[in-house]
Amino acid sequence: MITIQQEFFGIFEKELVTEMEQVAVIKKFMAGEVIIDIGQYIKFMPLLLDGVIKIIREDKNEGELLLYFLEKGDTCAMSIACCVGAKKSEIRAIADVDTTVAMIPNQYLDGWMGKYKSWRNFILESYSNRLNEMLTTVDNIAFSQMDVRIMNYLKEKATISQSQSIDVTHQIIATDLNTSRVVVSRILKSLENQGKILLQRNNIRLL
Known part of the structure; x- marks a missing residue:
């Protein structure tokens, strides 16, 4: 310890x-x-x-x-x-x-x-x-749209954990950013389609 x-x-x-x-x-x-x-x-x-x-x-x-x-x-x-x-x-x-x-x-x-x-x-x-x-x-x-806030959130989590692979659920992101899980899931899917992230079960990888 x-x-x-x-x-x-x-x-x-x-x-x-x-x-x-x-x-x-x-x-x-x-x-x-x-x-x-x-x-x-x-x-x-x-x-x-x-x-x-x-x-x-x-x-x-x-x-x-x-x-x-x-x-x-x-x-x-x-x-x-x-x-x-x-x-x-x-x-x-x-x-x-x-x-x-x-x-x-x-x-x-x-x-x-x-x-x-x-x-x-x-x-x-x-x-x-x-x-x-x-x-x-x-x-x-x-001043930032939700997609920017989510990316900033993921980048900060990656910096803290010193890993591009982030163990987090859509619901936790929604709670932390005071929005709905549906909105988070939609934006994450869009970010994946843009080639910025890779979605896995309870895990998001920054690309």
């Missing part, structure tokens, strides 16, 4: 890594398992040691929209805000694949900001990266 030392050595000060290893709770989540839910008070900040987490926003009609993915070495800026402000979560974090997370208790976050430069830079960079990803999501919704 990957450790905090393995993932963050050279990124954080040695003293900070030691503190993290002393206070963090390491948890494993199976693919599809909810890590943080909407309306939940967050007592720990997640540091992703292995796997992929997708961050989802839910509207009043319980429709879901994928905001961004977290990869190994990332944390969720939105959960940090809830941790520091003692607010209820407005997002749902779900393990996209089997995932290992270091859960850092809230009471250490603020102190580390003043004590460790690397931690402060990490948090600020995380905010910046997540903001840019959410702006990309907004741009896709506002």
Whole structure:
């Protein structure tokens, strides 16, 4: 199992890594398992040691929209805000694949900001990266047609998994992009006819 030392050595000060290893709770989540839910008070900040987490926003009609993915070495800026402000979560974090997370208790976050430069830079960079990803999501919704959004989604999944072969169902894509399975299936078939993808059972290969 990957450790905090393995993932963050050279990124954080040695003293900070030691503190993290002393206070963090390491948890494993199976693919599809909810890590943080909407309306939940967050007592720990997640540091992703292995796997992929997708961050989802839910509207009043319980429709879901994928905001961004977290990869190994990332944390969720939105959960940090809830941790520091003692607010209820407005997002749902779900393990996209089997995932290992270091859960850092809230009471250490603020102190580390003043004590460790690397931690402060990490948090600020995380905010910046997540903001840019959410702006990309907004741009896709506002300005891109669904076929472009689906291709961008598949390319991001391929980048994260480091494979052109993506294990995903039409329904999962529809849920993540807040559209219908019928629309997704029609567009995927069109993309296949254009020679951009190859459709297989519960798998899509980028060409």
